[in-house]
Amino acid sequence: xxxxxxxxxxxxLPVPATPAGASSxxxxxxxxxxxxxxxxxxNQGSGDVSGFGGLxxxxxxxxxxxxxxxxxxxxxxxxxxxxxxAFGEAIEKVVVDRGELxxxxxxxxxxxxxxxxxxxxxxRFELCSSVSGVDYxxxxxxxxxxxxxxxxxxYRRRVRLxxxxxxxxxxxxxxxxxxxxxxxxxxxxxxxxxxxxxxHPNLTRILMPDDWEGHPQRKDYPLGxxxxxxxxxxxxxxxRRRSYQ
Amino acid sequence: xxxxxxxxxxxxxxxxxxxxxxxxxxxxxSGTDPINDERxxxxxxxQHPSTHGVLRLILELEGETVREARSVIGYLHTGIxxxxxxRNWVQGSTFVTRMDYLSPLFNETAYSLAVEKLxxxxxxxxxxxxxxxxxMMELNRISSHLVWVATTAMExxxxxxxxxxxxxxxxxxxxxxxITGLRMNHAYVRPGGVAQDVPDEAIxxxxxxxxxxxxxxxxxxxxxxxxxxWIERTQNVAVLDATGCLALGVTGPVLRSAGLxxxxxxxxxxxxxxxxxFDVPTHTDGDVWGRYLVRLAEIRESLKLVEQALDRxxxxxxxxxxxxxxxxxxxxxxxxxxxxxxxxxxAKIMGQSMESLIHHFKLVTEGFRVPPGQVYVGIESPRxxxxxxxxxxxxxxxxxxxxxxxxxxxxxxLPAMSEGGLIADVIAGGASLDPVMGGCDx
Numbered sequence: 208x209x210x211x212x213x214x215x216x217x218x219x220l221p222v223p224a225t226p227a228g229a230s231s232x233x234x235x236x237x238x239x240x241x242x243x244x245x246x247x248x249x250n251q252g253s254g255d256v257s258g259f260g261g262l263x264x265x266x267x268x269x270x271x272x273x274x275x276x277x278x279x280x281x282x283x284x285x286x287x288x289x290x291x292x293a294f295g296e297a298i299e300k301v302v303v304d305r306g307e308l309x310x311x312x313x314x315x316x317x318x319x320x321x322x323x324x325x326x327x328x329x330x331r332f333e334l335c336s337s338v339s340g341v342d343y344x345x346x347x348x349x350x351x352x353x354x355x356x357x358x359x360x361x362y363r364r365r366v367r368l369x370x371x372x373x374x375x376x377x378x379x380x381x382x383x384x385x386x387x388x389x390x391x392x393x394x395x396x397x398x399x400x401x402x403x404x405x406x407h408p409n410l411t412r413i414l415m416p417d418d419w420e421g422h423p424q425r426k427d428y429p430l431g432x433x434x435x436x437x438x439x440x441x442x443x444x445x446x447r448r449r450s451y452q
Numbered sequence: 453x454x455x456x457x458x459x460x461x462x463x464x465x466x467x468x469x470x471x472x473x474x475x476x477x478x479x480x481x482s483g484t485d486p487i488n489d490e491r492x493x494x495x496x497x498x499q500h501p502s503t504h505g506v507l508r509l510i511l512e513l514e515g516e517t518v519r520e521a522r523s524v525i526g527y528l529h530t531g532i533x534x535x536x537x538x539r540n541w542v543q544g545s546t547f548v549t550r551m552d553y554l555s556p557l558f559n560e561t562a563y564s565l566a567v568e569k570l571x572x573x574x575x576x577x578x579x580x581x582x583x584x585x586x587x588m589m590e591l592n593r594i595s596s597h598l599v600w601v602a603t604t605a606m607e608x609x610x611x612x613x614x615x616x617x618x619x620x621x622x623x624x625x626x627x628x629x630x631i632t633g634l635r636m637n638h639a640y641v642r643p644g645g646v647a648q649d650v651p652d653e654a655i656x657x658x659x660x661x662x663x664x665x666x667x668x669x670x671x672x673x674x675x676x677x678x679x680x681x682w683i684e685r686t687q688n689v690a691v692l693d694a695t696g697c698l699a700l701g702v703t704g705p706v707l708r709s710a711g712l713x714x715x716x717x718x719x720x721x722x723x724x725x726x727x728x729x730f731d732v733p734t735h736t737d738g739d740v741w742g743r744y745l746v747r748l749a750e751i752r753e754s755l756k757l758v759e760q761a762l763d764r765x766x767x768x769x770x771x772x773x774x775x776x777x778x779x780x781x782x783x784x785x786x787x788x789x790x791x792x793x794x795x796x797x798x799a800k801i802m803g804q805s806m807e808s809l810i811h812h813f814k815l816v817t818e819g820f821r822v823p824p825g826q827v828y829v830g831i832e833s834p835r836x837x838x839x840x841x842x843x844x845x846x847x848x849x850x851x852x853x854x855x856x857x858x859x860x861x862x863x864x865x866l867p868a869m870s871e872g873g874l875i876a877d878v879i880a881g882g883a884s885l886d887p888v889m890g891g892c893d894x
Contacts, residue, residue, distance in 0.1 A: 304825050305569055333698050337839050337856035356828050363719050388701025391864050414526040414893055423534055430538050
């Protein structure tokens, strides 16, 4: 007699893996969707296409858009290329999607690019509408992206700048010297994502309490919460409920 | 100065103790140096009647002059942006409506426009749905500005104006209730259109409101515009010019009061605003007075817009996109207890059509998928540019939604407006920014 092994003898033939959703019992045992990108009910590898199991999401690679971009986008790119000699080195990618232009900028160059975007006569992006972060955990090695929405009031145009940093070295220059309005918005990005803006005059937490630990908007930070008792029944915290995992 | 100049003193365990009695007051005053550089730090808020919610101001005062001002926010942070990532795209409407509670319909519309842009169905939104959105937003702009004039006037001493402003706002909330079922937190504007059509009784109410409002506006102006105290408290107070506004990212009525006619409804139109006739009121002084005049004039312009939108509602049509994968499957209806599933729909899915039940179940529990990508949509809320940055990874839930809240951005201008002025003018300046902390902290 040989000792029982975990693997059943299949005569060397590959067998499909056991559906995870079929084997796990209570809803709370369903595998979590973090790292983000897996579906709602966590049934994997079963080949089930009938219901909630098949929600595997496709990660789309960011690709350079082909010229001509259309709209005012070519003009903006050419003007920036002319006004900013280090364009080739600083701009990683130019993406045009859904009628919006995104320039992917090397993080260490972001303040310089903003300065040119604001001051050049052909660009004139006077207003920095928004600065925020996005955490692309599992999809990008430099997972923390800082997104700047610039608005040109003169030409009535919008452009998005995006700079990606890793969670291990989340540093990039602050743009507060170019756009003072970025002050609180960079503080919020620091608070929520732990992105450090070098040269910011007062980079402290802004929405969370000063002694808070962790950065809540990161994808590996759970939704959290406390169990709630209601009419004798205990409802688990939101991230332990099935559909929110 | 030495202690013996103005009070008796004795040493204790905890240091020197001075005993000042009423009779010593002249001595006390003569003992202080009138031009000393001693400053005191005053903490205003987070619970203070004139901080518009839970805003905390730390003021460094020299006499009554504010030398430095810092605002502390975050007391109303509820993590709405994080929560959105755990609900499906349709459920997002119910969250964002709770951000800026004075302009919920703007939050909903901005969110819906962003989701529609991600889905690529912007052009499929029916004309009637867009018209209803414009109608609701402009009514909401009126109610928001009414709260502004009411609270600001109260903070500057005109209690009666507070009562009148809230009284008229109640008419608008009544209209909202008959259309959406709720006075606030509507979740009425949804990705793909609006939840249901405008009932006839609401149209009658709006018409009555349109007739009433010009008279009431005249009353406000009679009360405030010629009032010496109001003028003293607002003119040349908390001045911020266009350069300062742009540097600090301030938009909306504050920017327009500084002379720049930047209104996204005109400059980057959405929801068909380019087809409506209205003006963008401006002022040149950049002070609280200018902001007051701009906001009152904006109420008038909004009344014009509501009237035009009402005319267009004469033509019936669908209020949701035709795509059944996106439209909420339930036929919603307003009942006595608010908005809910219509009984006919429940009868159909439970008793007649299995397919409808499956469809309903899939869309309600799982929701629709949104192709991966990111968009930014900016609309003109009563406080300035309200922007939504929405990211999808192709799933049924938002990957990230960020609100560029005008209250949050504009509040940064408070130190620039108040430093060097009097402490009483901090109230006027802060109120003139019209911050709503629910939106600011999200």
